[in-house]
Amino acid sequence: MARIDRASTATDQRESGRQKVISTIRKSGQIARIDIAQKTGVSPATVTSITSELLKAGLIEEIAPDSKPDSRRGRPRVALKIRGDxxxxxxxxxxxxxxxxxxxxxxxxxxxxxxxxxxxxxxxxxxxxxxxxxxxxxxxxxxxxxxxxxxxxxxxxxxxxxxxxxxxxxxxxxxxxxxxxxxxxxxxxxxxxxxxxxxxxxxxAEQLFGMGKTVSDFIVVTIEHGVGMGIVIDNALYRGTRGCGAEFGHTKVHLDGALCRCGQRGCLEAYVADYALLREASITGSLSGQDPENATLDMLFRKAKSGDTTAQSIFHRAGRMFAMGLANIVNIFDPELIILSGERMQFDYLYADEVLEAMKAAVIQVDAPLPEVRIHKWGDLxxxxxxxxxxxxxxxxxxxxxxxxxx
Amino acid sequence: MARIDRASTATDQRESGRQKVISTIRKSGQIARIDIAQKTGVSPATVTSITSELLKAGLIEEIAPDSKPDSRRGRPRVALKIRGDxxxxxxxxxxxxxxxxxxxxxxxxxxxxxxxxxxxxxxxxxxxxxxxxxxxxxxxxxxxxxxxxxxxxxxxxxxxxxxxxxxxxxxxxxxxxxxxxxxxxxxxxxxxxxxxxxxxxxxxAEQLFGMGKTVSDFIVVTIEHGVGMGIVIDNALYRGTRGCGAEFGHTKVHLDGALCRCGQRGCLEAYVADYALLREASITGSLSGQDPENATLDMLFRKAKSGDTTAQSIFHRAGRMFAMGLANIVNIFDPELIILSGERMQFDYLYADEVLEAMKAAVIQVDAPLPEVRIHKWGDLxxxxxxxxxxxxxxxxxxxxxxxxxx
CATH class of the missing domain: 3.30.420.40 (ATPase, nucleotide binding domain)
Incomplete structure (x- = not known):
C-alpha cells in the first residue's frame, strides 16, 4: 500500500501546488479559478492546468456559472467545488x-x-x-x-x-x-x-469544519478523562519531532506535586482531570455514602453548585491550575485563538469567568488584545x-x- | 523605504522560489544548479532562470568548475555561492x-x-x-x-x-x-x-552560523539577566500572532509563587535569573559583608563550589525549576534539539548532569531518544x-x- 511520506512530498513543488489548490477549494466551498490563483499565489495558467487534472481525477467538479457575468471577461465565471461523492x-x-x-x-x-x-x-x-x-x-x-x-x-x-x-x-x-x-x-x-x-x-476537525476554519494559528485543548492539546501553526498540525509534542496535560505545574496516572508528579492533568478531582473528593469525604467506583464528577459538581464549600474548593483549585497552564500556552505560542473542547466543557469550572480572568492575569501584559478563548461543546461524533x-x-x-x- | 510584509510575500510563489534557492545556496556553502533543484523541489529550468536573476543582481557568484566532469553531461559542473561582498x-x-x-x-x-x-x-x-x-x-x-x-x-x-x-x-x-x-x-x-x-x-544566529545549521526544528533558551527563548519550526522563526510568543521566562512554574520583576508571581525567571538567586542570597545572608549593589552571581557560585550548603541549596532549587521548565518545553514542542545559551552558561548550575537528569525524568517517557541538549557558550559578539x-x-x-x- 502506498505510504505517505510528508517530508518528501514537501519537496515536490507541483504536488504542493495541487495541495494548495484543493485545500483552497475546500476552505472556500466554491470558488472560481481566478480567485484560486489570487488566494494561493499560484499562477492562473498553473491553476488552470492543476484544476483540469483534479477534474479529470474526479476530486472536484464544476458548478453552473452564476448569473452575474465576470465584468473583466464579459462571460459567466465557472466555480469549482469539491466533488462530494x-x-x-x-x-x-x-x-x-x-x-x-x-x-x-x-x-x-x-x-x-x-x-x-x-x-x-x-x-x-x-x-x-x-x-x-x-x-x-x-x-x-x-x-x-x-x-x-x-x-x-x-x-x-x-x-x-x-x-x-x-x-x-x-x-x-x-x-x-x-x-x-x-x-x-x-x-x-x-x-x-x-x-x-x-x-x-x-x-x-476544528480546522476543516469548525471554529478554526478561518484561523491559521490556533490551539485546541481537550478535557475528558485526560487533558489533550492540538497545535495548528501556519494552517498545519504541529506534531513535534518524535510525535510526542503537544502533551499539555503532562506539563508540570508544581515541582514534586500531585501524582499523575503517568507516574510522574505535578502534571497539569493530576490537578484538573476527573480522577484528580475524584481523588480529592475521596480524601475529604465529599462524596461519602457514594460507592467510590461509581462516584462521578457530575455528583461532585452538583455538590459544589449546591454550596458545599469543600467541593467548591476542589473545583476552585482545578480552575486556577488550569488557568495557569493556559497562560503558559499563551506565553509560549501567542496564538490567535484557543478552543476549549471535550466532554468536561459541560461543567463550567474550567472556563468560568474567574478562570479566564486568572489566565489573563498570568499572561505577559502588552497593549494588544489577548488571544480569543472559545468554548466548543461538541459531542462524541x-x-x-x-x-x-x-x-x-x-x-x-x-x-x-x-x-x-x-x- | 520599502517595508517587508512577510504575509504578502508568502503568496508569491515565484518570490518564494527565489528565497528557497538563495537560502539553499547559503546553507550549502557552494552547490551546483542541479543539486539546488534536487534539494528544493524547484524544477531545473526554474532554478536556472532564478539563479541567472540572482547572478545579475550580484547576490550570488559562480565559482570555477571542479576538475571532476559531471558524468551525466560530460562537462564540468559550475557551482554557485553567495557573493560575500x-x-x-x-x-x-x-x-x-x-x-x-x-x-x-x-x-x-x-x-x-x-x-x-x-x-x-x-x-x-x-x-x-x-x-x-x-x-x-x-x-x-x-x-x-x-x-x-x-x-x-x-x-x-x-x-x-x-x-x-x-x-x-x-x-x-x-x-x-x-x-x-x-x-x-x-x-x-x-x-x-x-x-x-x-x-x-x-x-x-544558531540557524545561520551555529548548531542549528542542519536542524529544522530546534529551541534556543538563553539565560542572562532574564530568561529568553527562540523557537525555530520548519526552518523558520516562530514569533506568535502578536509577537508575544516564546516568553519562556514568564511561564509560571508555581501557582502564587515567587515575585518576578514583571510584577507577576511564579515565573520561571523569578527562580533562575540573577536577581532571583541574589534575592535568596540576601535573605539568607549568604553574601553578608558584601555590598548588595555589587554582589554578583559569580561570588555566590564560588561560595557554593567551596561547600557553602545554603548557597548550594539556592542553585539546587534553581536547577530543579529550570529542569521542570525545560521538560515542559520538550513535552509541548518535542524538538529535535535544545540549545542552552547565554552568559550564565559559564556556571554549570543550569546544565549540570543532575539538571539534565531531572529534565529527562519529567519528560513524557517513550521508547524513542530524547531531544539532544547542547550547551553553546558564546560571547557577546x-x-x-x-x-x-x-x-x-x-x-x-x-x-x-x-x-x-x-x-
Whole structure:
C-alpha cells in the first residue's frame, strides 16, 4: 500500500501546488479559478492546468456559472467545488468505554454514524485491531456499503502516537506499549489507515469544519478523562519531532506535586482531570455514602453548585491550575485563538469567568488584545469526524500523489 | 523605504522560489544548479532562470568548475555561492550595560566589531535611537566605511517585540512602553532597520552560523539577566500572532509563587535569573559583608563550589525549576534539539548532569531518544551577529523583492 511520506512530498513543488489548490477549494466551498490563483499565489495558467487534472481525477467538479457575468471577461465565471461523492472516508475514535465511527463524504457531510461498546477499557493490540475492523465493517453495513467502497480510515486514539509511522508509543486504551497499530489494522481491512492522537484530530476537525476554519494559528485543548492539546501553526498540525509534542496535560505545574496516572508528579492533568478531582473528593469525604467506583464528577459538581464549600474548593483549585497552564500556552505560542473542547466543557469550572480572568492575569501584559478563548461543546461524533477529516486529508494526498506519479 | 510584509510575500510563489534557492545556496556553502533543484523541489529550468536573476543582481557568484566532469553531461559542473561582498550588514545588540555592533559580509564573515558602554541601564526612546545611531556610525568609521555602505541594520533588544511592525511593547532597556523603535532609528540612519527580541536573534544566529545549521526544528533558551527563548519550526522563526510568543521566562512554574520583576508571581525567571538567586542570597545572608549593589552571581557560585550548603541549596532549587521548565518545553514542542545559551552558561548550575537528569525524568517517557541538549557558550559578539543575521535576511528579502518587482 502506498505510504505517505510528508517530508518528501514537501519537496515536490507541483504536488504542493495541487495541495494548495484543493485545500483552497475546500476552505472556500466554491470558488472560481481566478480567485484560486489570487488566494494561493499560484499562477492562473498553473491553476488552470492543476484544476483540469483534479477534474479529470474526479476530486472536484464544476458548478453552473452564476448569473452575474465576470465584468473583466464579459462571460459567466465557472466555480469549482469539491466533488462530494469522490470518496467516502471513515473516522473512528477509540474512547474510554466505546468506539465511534463516522462515515463522511468528500465534502465533509456525515453519511452515517455507528457506536459500539468496548469489551474492556484496555485491549491487547490484536484485540484492538480486531475490534476496529469489526466496528468499521458494521458501520459500512449499516450504511448499506461494502468496506471496499470506503477510501480510507482515520483512527483517533488517546496517548502518544507517532502519526507518520502509524505507531502507538503508549495509549491508555491498550495493554501494551510500542504498537504498530496502523499496520495491524491495514492487515485486516482493504483501506489505507491513518492514526493520530485524538486531540490532534479534534484540532483537524476544528480546522476543516469548525471554529478554526478561518484561523491559521490556533490551539485546541481537550478535557475528558485526560487533558489533550492540538497545535495548528501556519494552517498545519504541529506534531513535534518524535510525535510526542503537544502533551499539555503532562506539563508540570508544581515541582514534586500531585501524582499523575503517568507516574510522574505535578502534571497539569493530576490537578484538573476527573480522577484528580475524584481523588480529592475521596480524601475529604465529599462524596461519602457514594460507592467510590461509581462516584462521578457530575455528583461532585452538583455538590459544589449546591454550596458545599469543600467541593467548591476542589473545583476552585482545578480552575486556577488550569488557568495557569493556559497562560503558559499563551506565553509560549501567542496564538490567535484557543478552543476549549471535550466532554468536561459541560461543567463550567474550567472556563468560568474567574478562570479566564486568572489566565489573563498570568499572561505577559502588552497593549494588544489577548488571544480569543472559545468554548466548543461538541459531542462524541465530532471526535470521529476529526478522525475522518484526517483520513480525508490522507486520501487526498494519495490521490494527488497518483496524479503526480502519472504526470 | 520599502517595508517587508512577510504575509504578502508568502503568496508569491515565484518570490518564494527565489528565497528557497538563495537560502539553499547559503546553507550549502557552494552547490551546483542541479543539486539546488534536487534539494528544493524547484524544477531545473526554474532554478536556472532564478539563479541567472540572482547572478545579475550580484547576490550570488559562480565559482570555477571542479576538475571532476559531471558524468551525466560530460562537462564540468559550475557551482554557485553567495557573493560575500554583495552587501555589508550591521547587527546591534542592546545589552544590560553596553551596546555591541558587528559588521558582517553577505557570507556571514565578521568584518568588524565595536562596543560602547550605555550611559544608563534604561534610556528614553529618543536617547536609545540616538545611541544606536551613534554606535552604528562609530562602528562604520572604525571599519573605514561610511554608513551608506551598510545595506541594513538588525537590532536585538530584550523584551517583547512585534518584529514585523518594528514595535517594542516593552523592554527592560527603555523607560517607556509601546515604542516604534524601528521608525525612530530609520529616521536617523539611511538604512532599512529590522528589530526583534534578542533571544529570537540568537536562534537565528544558531540557524545561520551555529548548531542549528542542519536542524529544522530546534529551541534556543538563553539565560542572562532574564530568561529568553527562540523557537525555530520548519526552518523558520516562530514569533506568535502578536509577537508575544516564546516568553519562556514568564511561564509560571508555581501557582502564587515567587515575585518576578514583571510584577507577576511564579515565573520561571523569578527562580533562575540573577536577581532571583541574589534575592535568596540576601535573605539568607549568604553574601553578608558584601555590598548588595555589587554582589554578583559569580561570588555566590564560588561560595557554593567551596561547600557553602545554603548557597548550594539556592542553585539546587534553581536547577530543579529550570529542569521542570525545560521538560515542559520538550513535552509541548518535542524538538529535535535544545540549545542552552547565554552568559550564565559559564556556571554549570543550569546544565549540570543532575539538571539534565531531572529534565529527562519529567519528560513524557517513550521508547524513542530524547531531544539532544547542547550547551553553546558564546560571547557577546554572537548576539550582535544574530542581529546581523536578521538584517541579512531582511536585506535579502528586499533584494529579491526588487527582482520580483522588476520582473
Amino acid at each position: 469522490a470518496h467516502i472516508v471513515a473516522g473512528l475514535k477509540v474512547a474510554n468505554r466505546n468506539v465511534m465511527v463516522a462515515l463522511i463524504d468528500f465534502e465533509g457531510n456525515t453519511v452515517s454514524e455507528y457506536t459500539a461498546a468496548l469489551p474492556a477499557s484496555k485491549l491487547s493490540p490484536d484485540d484492538m485491531a480486531g475490534f476496529i475492523e469489526t466496528s468499521v465493517r458494521a458501520a459500512a453495513q449499516e450504511a448499506d456499503m461494502d468496506v471496499s467502497q470506503i477510501s480510507g480510515l482515520g483512527i483517533g486514539v488517546a496517548g502518544i502516537i507517532d502519526a507518520p509511522r502509524g505507531f502507538v508509543y503508549w495509549s491508555p486504551s491498550m495493554t501494551e506499549r510500542n504498537v504498530g497499530l496502523r499496520d495491524l489494522v491495514e492487515a485486516r481491512l482493504p483501506l489505507p489507515v491513518f492514526i493520530d492522537n485524538d486531540a490532534n484530530l479534534v484540532a483537524m 465530532m471526535w470521529a469526524k476529526g478522525a475522518a477529516a484526517f483520513a480525508m486529508d490522507g486520501v487526498t494526498d494519495l490521490a494527488i500523489r497518483k496524479i503526480t506519479d502519472a504526470a | 554583495a552587501h555589508i550588514v550591521a547587527g546591534l545588540k542592546v545589552a544590560n550595560r553596553n551596546v555591541m555592533v558587528a559588521l558582517i559580509d553577505f557570507e556571514g564573515n565578521t568584518v568588524s566589531e565595536y562596543t560602547a558602554a550605555l550611559p544608563a541601564s534604561k534610556l528614553s526612546p529618543d536617547d536609545m535611537a540616538g545611541f544606536i545611531e551613534t554606535s552604528v556610525r562609530a562602528a562604520a568609521q572604525e571599519a573605514d566605511m561610511d554608513v551608506s555602505q551598510i545595506s541594513g541594520l538588525g537590532i536585538g533588544v530584550a523584551g517583547i517585540i512585534d518584529a514585523p511592525r518594528g514595535f517594542v511593547y516593552w523592554s527592560p532597556s527603555m523607560t517607556e512602553r509601546n515604542v516604534g523603535l524601528r521608525d525612530l532609528v530609520e529616521a536617523r540612519l539611511p538604512l532599512p532597520v529590522f528589530i526583534d527580541n534578542d533571544a529570537n536573534l540568537v536562534a537565528m 554572537m548576539w550582535a551577529k544574530g542581529a546581523a543575521a536578521f538584517a541579512m535576511d531582511g536585506v535579502t528579502d528586499l533584494a529579491i523583492r526588487k527582482i520580483t518587482d522588476a520582473a
